[in-house]
Amino acid sequence: MEVKVARQYGFCFGVRRAIQIADELSAPLTTYGPLVHNPYEVSRLEGKGVKSSLDIQEIKTPNILVRAHGITPSVMEELKLKGKVIDGTCPLVKKVHGIAQMLDKNGYKILIFGQKSHPETIGTQGYIGNRADVIHNTQEAENFSGDYDKIALISQTTEIIGEFNEVVAILLKKYPHLRVIDTICEPTKENQNAAVELAKESDLVVVVGGKNSSNTRKLMLNCEKITRAVHIESPEELDKLDFSGVKILGLTSGASTPDWLFDKVVIKAKELAK
């Protein structure tokens, strides 16, 4: 069995940046919500004195770090009353806030392709008075209606381009004047493209990432369309996998998976492959 690693995987630069800030700031520090959707990385940070809380009243540390997903302006104000706020919002997410505000100011009905309950979408909504509708799949796009002279579609930065464009195609039939601004970020696209390339040459792809990580699940979905794929959180889970018939084993990881964890999976996989 040969082990192949995707040409691009793991932390996007926004997450890397937020974690670097957490590592460099002297604890005690609280992050507003878990810094990444990965239990191992969160636990590593906890070991260094980095707490996580979504309950503002519970925050007792002088330093508060906003994670890469971003927050609403009103949560930002509340946090500022509690301590010194360090903004770890991904610059690419900040760009989306700016685009949403520009569209809103210019009278557009805004549709966001994404998940209503995802922190990034909640944050973006906060910049436009929650006036956007959130569409999560083609069915919701089919069901969407209303008479809008000005209507625009943007995306959560971590969505899948193919699915975004399926929604575009449906909406264009109803709104030929739809303004489409594809705000899916480059690092997300790069990880997805690399995963697809890897899947094409692998008999099995192992995707490493938190079970609560939406972008890891999406990598998994992309791979599953092409070959056999499994989603694991830790190196130990490799032991339970069935490698029969696997000549090439592909390995990749989501944007919230730390390299130190992925590297352990690679080492263990190479041992198993011997």
Added chain:
Amino acid sequence: MEVKVARQYGFCFGVRRAIQIADELSAPLTTYGPLVHNPYEVSRLEGKGVKSSLDIQEIKTPNILVRAHGITPSVMEELKLKGKVIDGTCPLVKKVHGIAQMLDKNGYKILIFGQKSHPETIGTQGYIGNRADVIHNTQEAENFSGDYDKIALISQTTEIIGEFNEVVAILLKKYPHLRVIDTICEPTKENQNAAVELAKESDLVVVVGGKNSSNTRKLMLNCEKITRAVHIESPEELDKLDFSGVKILGLTSGASTPDWLFDKVVIKAKELAK
């Protein structure tokens, strides 16, 4: 006959800004190409000592103004060797340069919806080593082919949103992973929307603007789909029009048409309507 004026018409803020710069700068001044595609405004500026030239070697004035359409970086360098360059490039066009560069840097094949020979598109191409393909209509979109993992579509800022989206729909069939970034500017859309609203309630729409103005021609095309429409350059041309059966006369003007000229048309139309 009642005369109605569009709720939005005329100079976009980018053109207004470039003309204001020309008016405020002390002559002698040369603009690199006519500042607007309108012979009357160009002639007014000439009266103030503002020359226009596209032949860099011919430029003899100490001050050189770059018009709203923008230029390539290499033309900018050449101009700088000739005199003091004042950059009148529209900030919204500059944004498109930035988006094109970002896409190019990230390995995208870029398609520009626009006109190959339009100064704005020539300028944008200059920022990406002329690597973009320019698509001007649905037929060219149908004919476009090639195998691209990363492909993106942007637009000249002055295009028609409905036509842009027809091209989007065609390209999405070939490239489900197409990245669509609608860069048509708000002022263009506002003029177009207002013209369409006006056309819906008018028996005849008179569109005022230079015969060489691409955005004026597009306003005209939008109106023609709905009602009778004519394109004139000067108030005198009103005399030649047939107003029989016209109960409501709509008036609008392109983004390169100065208000002083449009106002003359409005006054004359109101006299004729008495």
